[in-house]
Amino acid sequence: MTKTSLLGLVILLSIGMTAKSQVKVGFEISFKEPQAHYAEVEMTISGLVKDYVDVKMPVWAPGSYLVREFSKSVEGFAATAAGKTLKYEKVRKNAWRVYSAKANTIKINYRVYAFEVSVRTSFIDESHAFLSSTGVFMYPDGMLKLPSTVKIIPYKGWTKVSTGLEPVAGQAFTYTAADFDILFDSPIEVGNQDIFEFTASGVKHEVAMYGGGNYDKERLKVDMAKIVEQGTAIYGENPNKHYTFIVHNFVQGSGGLEHLNSTVLGASRDAYNKREGYNGFLNLVAHEYYHLWNVKRLRPIALGPFDYDNENYTTNLWIAEGFTAYYENKLMVRSGFITEKECVDQLVTAVNNVYNTPGARVQSVAEASYDAWIKLYRPNENSNNTTVSYYAKGEVVGLLMDLEIAHATKGAKSLDDVMKAMYDTGKKLKRGYTDAEFKKMVEQISGKDFTAFWARYVNGTDVIEYAKYFDYAGVKVTNENEGKNIPYLGIASKKTEGRIFVSAIARNSAAWVDGVNVNDELISVDGTPIESAIDRMPAITSKKVGDVVEIRVVRDGIVKDIKVKLKNTPSVKLAGLIDENASELQKAVRKAVLF
Incomplete structure (x- = not known):
């Protein structure tokens, strides 16, 4: 290659890199109808001068290994440039192709329906908005490394935003992400959550509590800090500048999802004053924080x-x-x-x-x-x-x-x-x-x-x-069951509208071998009506291994009597002693x- 050719290549690469670096992506999130569970999203892409651009929404959320098809909750997709409507078409289940006609700046608007309570999916109502980023934000195809900004416009009466994203100085409720991997790994809580802070291992930690509860903030500051310090002690460093806990308190809450410098936890609002409930919450904190x-x-x-x-x-x-x-x-x-x-x-x-x-x-x-x-x-x-x-x-x-x-x-x-x-x-x-x-x-x-x-x-x-x-x-x-003969059917059941149905059957159990089926309605054992868990019925526990019982079921509207020969339980019952x-x-x- 000649020097002239090499110089030309360098110039072309420089131009390409400069063009890419000038592409900017920004989002504005607002809430016109939170009571109907909607977020309004405006995405602005500037500096990307092309005939068309494909924008995509992730189909899954890192940390939760299931394709959830987040694009199913998108509606009202539209694109404009300089106030004029742009043509678009759906080119994949999670991708929209916008024909931008080399416009320097395009705006894409869409709505996201959010009404699924979990730590990995967005939920919006009149009291708050929880935004799980993979189900809210789109990205230009092939440009995951681009930085972006996110401006949140809280609904009237909402005054707080909690997130692991970096705030933009001087701009209220505006944040920046170095790339889309970071944006997708940063959930956002918007509303009037109760916020408190503590410092542990040299890192400031924010705890955002939604939903109320009988928690003691001062106690949590001390105890959550202990977990942080024990985790840090294993690795010798805490890699974050700041960390955010988003806690959703419900009547019965559970689950957690880890993120790069934050986590989302589900908790039971009235369980903090009991040792079992309090330790259950701290156990969840320990699990998700260790994911750091x-x-x-x-x-x-x-x-x-x-x-x-x-x-x-x-x-x-x-x-x-x-x-x-x-x-x-x-x-x-x-x-x-x-x-x-x-x-x-x-x-x-x-x-x-x-x-x-x-x-x-x-x-x-x-x-x-x-x-x-x-x-x-x-x-x-x-x-x-x-x-x-x-x-x-x-x-x-x-x-x-x-x-x-x-x-x-x-x-x-x-x-x-x-x-x-x-x-x-x-x-x-x-x-x-x-x-x-x-x-x-x-x-x-x-x-x-x-x-x-x-x-x-x-x-x-x-x-x-x-x-x-x-x-x-x-x-x-x-094994406390060792050497014992414990009669066992191998049936799990559930009660629906006062009726008992088989919900599962253990492999190679008596019920498995002799033909009881899942979804059979359980009526009686040797003439004794079944009113609760079948394996704990006296009609079973009073028998011996090898005895035959007659189980009456209704299967697809037909009464059937099934003779079942009881087996010994294969289960262990382990007990430990130091x-x-x-x-x-x-x-x-x-x-x-x-x-």
Whole structure:
């Protein structure tokens, strides 16, 4: 290439880069009819001189692995330039092509209907607006790296906005995002929420409470700060300048969704003054805050940069979510909110629940991670027989791995060291990890080959050796059902308008083998009317394993009498006891794992 050609190329590249840098995107959000659950969105694109531009809305929200088709809530789409209407057409389920005719500035207007209460979907009424950004904002196709501004015009009487976005100096309720990944990762609360602040690990934290409640702000400031500091202690740094908790308090609220420097939590407004309810809230805080490191920064390689048009598959959600479920226990005990015994009991219960899930013998936790998009959020009556939650099984795998590492190193190392090392490596490489890289780090920290462990518990469906692993930490775990003959049908039921229907049947149970069906209406057992949970009826509990009972059902309007031979329950009932005579090694392992 000649010098002249090279100079020409440099000039062209410079012009292209300058043109791209001059493209600006801004949003204005207003609320003309909040009582009808609508937000009005005006999107302005300037400096993009083209014949047409495609604008898209994400089909899913990072952290919630289900295609939710947010564009289904969009209506009234229109585009203008210099006051003149522009032609547009729908070119994909979530994309609109605007024929801009090389206009320097175009305005796109649309409405978003928002009436789904959850931490991952937008909700608007006369009292407030919660904007889950992936379901509100569109982006120019191929330009996710563009910065944008967002101006919020609160409805009359609303005075506050809470978000993790950076405020624009001197402009009320106006914020900026360095790129669309950040915008889509920044929910916005608008209304009259109760706001309080605390500082922990050198970071200012804002808590925005919507919906009222019997919470004590001063107590929460102290206790939430403890969780922040315990999480920061594991990683040696808190990567945020500021952090926002958006808390929605309902009669019965639950769930959370993590974001880069914020989270959305669902809570029960009147449960804060009871230990169980208060600790339940703090447990949720611990889970979502731990995501600040695990998932938002320490992440599987498939989870970023995101494809907002399609599913983003990974086999490692058992680490991303399951380990976070495990660490919420560790943060709670380290912060002093639960005792060592309570923490052990919770971990034993976690193992018990996975052990008693028939699907855990069918689906590995790696498969569960990959299939999250089609299975976890779309359960049916047979899901318990065919699937396992990567949250639940991942928590157990995290526990087993932690115990194995601590045991192999005589309490010198734990899973904490693996997570910190992987976090530091991710920062250095500026990318996520592969499954092989995570396994390699576990082996490096522990000095132990984990090939068999991965084959059995990550990629396989082996039964959990709970007694062996808990014994590493001086915890004796026994199965209280062992050696007992407990008659068992294997039926789950639900009551609808006073009638009892079969809602699920356990694989290989008596009901499964002898032909009871889901949706059968349960009438009687050996002539005794069924009024509640069938497996706890005296007509069942008074029998012996091997006895035959006659169950009367109505199936599609036809009465059927089904003879069922009772089996012994396959379920375990685990109980854990901390050994007062534990060895020094066992004590060291328990300390490394819990503290």
